[in-house]
Every structure is written in C-alpha cells, then in structure tokens.
Amino acid sequence: MSYVGILIMFVFVNNFILTQFLGLCPFIGVSKNVESAVGMGFAVTFVMSIASLTTWAIHNLVLIPLGITFLQTITFILVIAALVQFVEMIIQKLSPPLYKALGIYLPLITTNCAVLGIALIAVRSEYNALESFVAGFSAGIGFLLVMLLMSTLREKLDIEWVPKPLKGVPIAFITGGLMALAFMAFDKALLKNLLG
C-alpha cells in the first residue's frame, strides 16, 4: 500500500478514536479546551511515530529471529514506556519550551493504549520500517484531528444550554458517538475509489 494510502487510512478510515475506539481516556479527559487538546495531540503524534518505528525494530530484529513473537505485547509495553521516559528527558534537556508545552501529557501517554495499538497494528500489517513510521505518524494526526474537533465542540457546549443531567461528560459522550457515526462515512470502499 502506498504511503498516501496509509496516511488516509489511519487519519480517516481507521481513525484511532472514532473508528477503533482506542485512546478514549484523553479523548474525554483532555478535550475540555482546545489548547490542551492540541498539546496532547502533538505529544501523542510524536510518541506514536517514534514508538511504531522502535517496535518495528524490536519485532524484526529480536522477536522474529528468536521465534518468540508471542511476546509482542509485553515487550512493546516495556519499550514504549522506556521510550516515553527517555524522550521526556531528552526534550527537557534540549527544548524546555517544548517540554513545558507538552507538560504532563508526555508521561500520561506511557499508558495510552493507542500507542500500543499502533505498534501492534503496524506489526500485524507487516509494514516495513518507513511504512510503520508513516502509520504511527498518521494515526497520531488522526488522533490530533479528532481531539481538535472534540475540544472546539466542547468549548461551544460549555456556553450553550444543555439539559442539566447531560451537562459535562454525558453530552461529550453523545457528541463523540455522533462524530463516530459521521466517521463511518470514510470506509475502505471510499479509499479504493480514491486511490484505485
């Protein structure tokens, strides 16, 4: 599959939040205002890109030669957690402004299932190194896109009249559900028509 195909697939067709329902915790938790939602989105994109590349290397250079691919999940978790810690240290040292902007979101991503998800999906789809990286990056962009949409909607909802029992998180869930419905429009058939 072409790189553009991978990009469109992970941003729209297999959007992590709205189609695969991965990484829902920040989707509800950090989407209250645009600023933090976008911060979280960039942090996730960053970590996903690097994580999918690193896990590709672990999978193909360690797990396959030793014939122990059943250890995928546990080694990936290990690697991702360590990677996020490492990236955090590097950013703190090299770019304090970026560290400040990403703030607490970086360590939070350690346990974000979307990151493990993209690592496993990339391995299962048998992507090569660059394809894995592009898949991670575009999944992150898809995440960022939905976070941005959701946070702007929720900022609007904050000042709109909402029935009392639905105020806050309940209306956010309903909004999320309707958005997921809308994302159903992007399916594989559409992708095939677009890219031949």
Added chain:
Amino acid sequence: MGMIKVLYAFLSVAVLGGLLGVGLAIASKLLAVKKDKRISQVTDVLPQLNCGACGYAGCSGYAEAIVLEEETLTLCTPGGGPVAKGLAEIMGVEVEVSDEKKVAQVHCRGGRGTASYLFPYNGIQDCNALYLSYEGDKVCKFGCLGKGSCISVCPVDAIGYDRDGLVWVDKEKCISCGKCIDVCPTGVMKWIPYSAEYFVACSSTDKGALVRKYCTVGCIGCKMCEKKAPEAGFAVENFLASIDYSITGDRKPAVEACPPKCIIETVKSVIKEKEPVSQLEDAKD
C-alpha cells in the same frame, strides 16, 4: 525445543528490561536538568489556588518566573501581604507590601422589576454573547447583564445569584484574582476595599432623568449623599456617585437619604445559586 523457547523468552525480556533500565538510569544522570532549590520553596509559599491572577499558568509557573526571571514578588493577589513577605524572605530582598485587600463587587442592582429591558433574549446564556447584541438586553448600557459569566470564571465559587436573582460577590470568599473583572463586558464589576461598609451599586453615567426612566435603583446624580454626609468622601461626577474609601466618615446618613437607595451594604447573606432564582419568571416575558 520448548525449553529453549522459554529460555529465549525469559532472557530476551530480562535483557531488554535490563538494558532499558540501565539506559534510562544513565540517561537520567547525563540529561539531568539542574533545578533551583528555591523554586520548590517559593511554590510552597504560594497559596496553590492556581487562579492565574499573577498572569502565569498556575502557582508553579509564577514560582519559576520569580526565581529564574526575577519577576516582581507582589503579583499574587490572593496571597496578599503575607505571601509577598514570605517570597521576599526566600529571595533575600526587601518588598513593599501594598495596602489592604481588595474585593470585586457588582456595581448594579437593576434586574427584573427594577430595570427595564429592550428585548427578550434567548441566545447563549453568556454575558459576552449577550453583549454582542445591542450591548445587552437592558435599556441601561452600564449595568449587570446577569448571565453569570463571572460566576463561571470564579475559581473559588465566591459569586452567585442572591435572593433578587442578581449577581453578588461574597467578599469573605473573594480572593481578589480579578478574573470576573476581566470577563465582564460592561465593566460593572469593580474593586472595592475589603473593609468598605457601603458602596454605590450603580455604574450609570446617564443623566438622572434618563436613569429614572429605565431603572428604579440607579444613581440619578442628585448629590444628596454629598449633602447629607459631607465628611464621608462622597463625590458625584458624570451623574454618578462614588466613594473615596480613604476618607473614613460616617456614611450612614447618606445611605438613608439616597432617593433610589443605590448606596448599599457590602455584606449580605447569599444563597448560592448557579441559576438565577427568578429564571422561571424570566421565561414568561
């Protein structure tokens, strides 16, 4: 074969975990960022309300600015004098602590029944949204719009609707962060000293005859307060009375004499309502 795989699995995870662990330990030594000890000390002194009154994102942001960028020490309004003194101690400098605490208050008493309205408003329940349409639904363009934008920005729940369905700040709870003053589109929210007993609950600078037409509790600029309590710091300018709080005279005669009764006490029992009490009645008209 089976045993070999188990061994591989055990070893690879152990080696991987060990390598990552050692790698991280080394990295944390190599990439350690030196932090000034005073930052945590300063953070401890600050009130941890994270209200943003200082202009920084939370108390920790202000603490960093104090230590690293030599920011002024008196920006923390909720903390006031004691906090500024504590900060000065840590930073080893002298600081001049300003006067007493200020609190915000709504300088308007015009609501349903007292003020007249131009049109019924059914849009977004937000003062700034309402202000976009003809600067509010009241005839008076100086008063409180009553949609409670200040209530939702107040970090300490000091603002609510009182029995008359009007916005009121509880001065005991107010931490002087000034967020309500920033959000208010009409500027009806103003500072008064914490110790003030009375304030002029009107902001209209329209002429008296005009004010009388649209509000029964608006200041008409009759100068009755100046006459009845000449030593109490009352001054009428632009048809609106104001109080010079540095003058401490007996203000009671003026309060009693004021024809529209717009000079009122700063203390009042507030029922904490997030919705205006009279909203049902509002809906009718």
